[in-house]
Amino acid sequence: MKKNVFLSALAAAAVTATGALADGHGGATLAAVKDRGSLKCGISTGLVGFASQDANDEWEGFDVAVCRAVAAAVLGDPTAVEFRPVTNKERFEVLNSGDIDMLSRNTTWTFSRDVDLKLEFVGVNYYDGQGFMVPKELGVSSAKDLDGAPVCIQSGTTTELNLADFFRTNNISYQPVSITTASEAQQAYLAGRCAVYTTDASGLAATRASFENPEDHVVLPEIISKEPLGPLVRHGDSEWGDVVRWSLNTLIAAEELGITSANVGELSAAPTENPEINRLLGTEGNLGEMLGLPADFGAAIIQADGNYGEIFEKYIGENTPIGLSRGLNAQWTDGGLLYAPPFR
Amino acid sequence: MADLSTNAGKVAPFVQTEIIPQSPPPVTETGIIKWVRENLFSSIPNGLMTLIALYVIFQLLSLVVPWLMNGVWGTEGEGPNSLDECRQRLEGATGGCFAVIRERWQQLLFGNYPKDELWRPTVTFFGLILAALPVMFVKLPAKLRLFTLVFPFVAFWLLWGGTIWVPILFFGAVILGYIAYSKLVGNSFFLGVLGFLAVVALTAFFLIGPISSVLNGIIPIELSGVESRQIGGFILNFILGITCVSLSIPLGIVLALGRQSDLPIIKGICVVFIEFIRGVPLITLLFVASVMLAYFLPPNANFDIMIRVIIMITLFAAAYIAEAIRGGLAALPKGQYEAADALGLDYWQAMRLIILPQALKISIPSIVNIAIGLFKDTTLVSIISMVDLLGMIQQRIFNTTEWFGVYWELLGFAAFLFFIICYGISQYSQWLERQLATDHR
Numbered sequence: 001m002k003k004n005v006f007l008s009a010l011a012a013a014a015v016t017a018t019g020a021l022a023d024g025h026g027g028a029t030l031a032a033v034k035d036r037g038s039l040k041c042g043i044s045t046g047l048v049g050f051a052s053q054d055a056n057d058e059w060e061g062f063d064v065a066v067c068r069a070v071a072a073a074v075l076g077d078p079t080a081v082e083f084r085p086v087t088n089k090e091r092f093e094v095l096n097s098g099d100i101d102m103l104s105r106n107t108t109w110t111f112s113r114d115v116d117l118k119l120e121f122v123g124v125n126y127y128d129g130q131g132f133m134v135p136k137e138l139g140v141s142s143a144k145d146l147d148g149a150p151v152c153i154q155s156g157t158t159t160e161l162n163l164a165d166f167f168r169t170n171n172i173s174y175q176p177v178s179i180t181t182a183s184e185a186q187q188a189y190l191a192g193r194c195a196v197y198t199t200d201a202s203g204l205a206a207t208r209a210s211f212e213n214p215e216d217h218v219v220l221p222e223i224i225s226k227e228p229l230g231p232l233v234r235h236g237d238s239e240w241g242d243v244v245r246w247s248l249n250t251l252i253a254a255e256e257l258g259i260t261s262a263n264v265g266e267l268s269a270a271p272t273e274n275p276e277i278n279r280l281l282g283t284e285g286n287l288g289e290m291l292g293l294p295a296d297f298g299a300a301i302i303q304a305d306g307n308y309g310e311i312f313e314k315y316i317g318e319n320t321p322i323g324l325s326r327g328l329n330a331q332w333t334d335g336g337l338l339y340a341p342p343f344r
Numbered sequence: 345m346a347d348l349s350t351n352a353g354k355v356a357p358f359v360q361t362e363i364i365p366q367s368p369p370p371v372t373e374t375g376i377i378k379w380v381r382e383n384l385f386s387s388i389p390n391g392l393m394t395l396i397a398l399y400v401i402f403q404l405l406s407l408v409v410p411w412l413m414n415g416v417w418g419t420e421g422e423g424p425n426s427l428d429e430c431r432q433r434l435e436g437a438t439g440g441c442f443a444v445i446r447e448r449w450q451q452l453l454f455g456n457y458p459k460d461e462l463w464r465p466t467v468t469f470f471g472l473i474l475a476a477l478p479v480m481f482v483k484l485p486a487k488l489r490l491f492t493l494v495f496p497f498v499a500f501w502l503l504w505g506g507t508i509w510v511p512i513l514f515f516g517a518v519i520l521g522y523i524a525y526s527k528l529v530g531n532s533f534f535l536g537v538l539g540f541l542a543v544v545a546l547t548a549f550f551l552i553g554p555i556s557s558v559l560n561g562i563i564p565i566e567l568s569g570v571e572s573r574q575i576g577g578f579i580l581n582f583i584l585g586i587t588c589v590s591l592s593i594p595l596g597i598v599l600a601l602g603r604q605s606d607l608p609i610i611k612g613i614c615v616v617f618i619e620f621i622r623g624v625p626l627i628t629l630l631f632v633a634s635v636m637l638a639y640f641l642p643p644n645a646n647f648d649i650m651i652r653v654i655i656m657i658t659l660f661a662a663a664y665i666a667e668a669i670r671g672g673l674a675a676l677p678k679g680q681y682e683a684a685d686a687l688g689l690d691y692w693q694a695m696r697l698i699i700l701p702q703a704l705k706i707s708i709p710s711i712v713n714i715a716i717g718l719f720k721d722t723t724l725v726s727i728i729s730m731v732d733l734l735g736m737i738q739q740r741i742f743n744t745t746e747w748f749g750v751y752w753e754l755l756g757f758a759a760f761l762f763f764i765i766c767y768g769i770s771q772y773s774q775w776l777e778r779q780l781a782t783d784h785r
Contacts, residue, residue: 044743045729045739045740045743046739046740046742046743046744047743048743048744048745048748049745051743052740052743052744052745053451053456053740053744054744055447055448055450055451056459057451057456057459061745085729085739086729087729090635090729181738181742182742182743182748183738183742183743183748183749183751186748186749186751187751206745206748207748210427210748210749211749212431315745320745321426321427321428321745321746321748322745
């Protein structure tokens, strides 16, 4: 018993010390990144389209592009990123312990994560939502027809809770078939272990695209949850939070303003007629200085991988095997939800 | 006999005088037909079972054979470089998409090890074979074992890089320790071992760091450093498997002897340790190594994850091996112990010369059993974000845009690699048992 008390006291002391250390780093993440010459970015251990490793061990994907944008803004070099793949379970602990500078890992922005876990979501880079996929031959047109169906679901995720809520509110029943990974889900679904597969709509699209005959399967119209995914940083360092937030906003605003990787060189060479483009690209005003970044940080971000729309098309858009349409992730001018605050 | 020869002349006339030429056995009693009748269709139920089994085998083969034979490998230049392209090549026919193995074999075998440095783990692998041979086959010249002695240091340097002086100095520390051992072993074997460990630990902790940086300043011989996080794929399984098995056997012997000891404190410690480790799943120990230990170390302590995992797996395997060896010790007739005492040998002499050689021989099958199990258990590290062969497949390659949807090809490849190694170990142990068989059976 005595030993127990001693051990827990020791553990508590260690936790406090770690917390204090993280806070101590707090105001200085930007300086630390500049000193180190590289950004430590937490990403998924592997998620189709969002973070994956190519044959040369290079990370690429939609979430990875956000890391690269921040590295381009702060260090002028989109390759100056140390990627740290983190699992679902450890992601917040790793961020809070100061091991990584930011997390860009398809993480849903929720109240408790923002407030209770002492994290700061800087924005949304993908609006997702949970959906259902069924074989076409089942003849189902709405998720409400799924009474009693075996449903493949990733255990231990918010999708599991959403599913339970949905079936309870609609007063129908289901049999959960627990699986752990996307590829396992795909196999289980194909083998007929479950009649329905539910996960985020982006994941459903990727899974459906990987089938030999995608047209034999349909994604039902119901979206039963809101999953705003975005990059996040620790509480307590607002300057660093601003850097990540406005790097993301630069990607979004650049698309709205028509700045692409093709014309960014031309537009940033000399001031143009549009003052907002000038401010964003650093040819006018001192936005970069306010953030503690070089004046041309915006130009560096767009040069890295293009604007939001280009990144979307490159990694998850309609010309990729995943084939996601913009949907909610279109600019507000096109009926989507992307709306970057003004650069002023 | 005499009787027969005297009667030779009175042979009855109806008795055949010459031998009938041997006729071949009936067709049903010979060759393949007999074998089939006796083994496959000896009775109606057996015949039915045979037919069912044949049908199942046929079904399996008709699935697997076209998949294997029709598989798409492709070439470096032309692809296919994604599942989609694979399917276009197959045009609807059944066939595996083995192109993924062709494209990703480096990641499967070496993880994220720097691509320019792949010769290092390759050389280490062949070095390992060279180093293992003289230990595995006693008849090879004993001098080759010197290489085995040096190999761990060479392997460490090749795999992790850095300055060459660290492994050289560590080797020096081991030699110093050996000198201490040979000075003390005259008094007692136990004291000798203690002296060896003390000298090695002290020099390693206090001297190697400063001296190696000074020496490296004078004569810099360096390989580019590789972080443990970059080492992955099958070599990670290999490193963990080989290191942990070779470290856990001596530790297991010590624990087994400790458990049989008459000294209550030593016995108590060993019993508690073994029972505790055997009562806890390996995965729990791995989680402790990866997450919990951080709470007990200073915040910035850089205690390499690989070392933490090696320690945990070694402790785990040692507890099991200790029990296997205890079985061997218990199986020895009491007369062997008494004979050793009667010869006037002290405890360590008796153990080294009489008891352990016999007990270890008895325990070979179960030790090998544990070693094979342990080698396969190294795949568990993929859960604590070390990317071994299985982690590489499940976390990385399964989740790339190009290969999402490829499944059996990669897992089959992993199974194939593991089968080769495990089957090899098991065959070797059977050979070893035959070699060491000195009893009269």
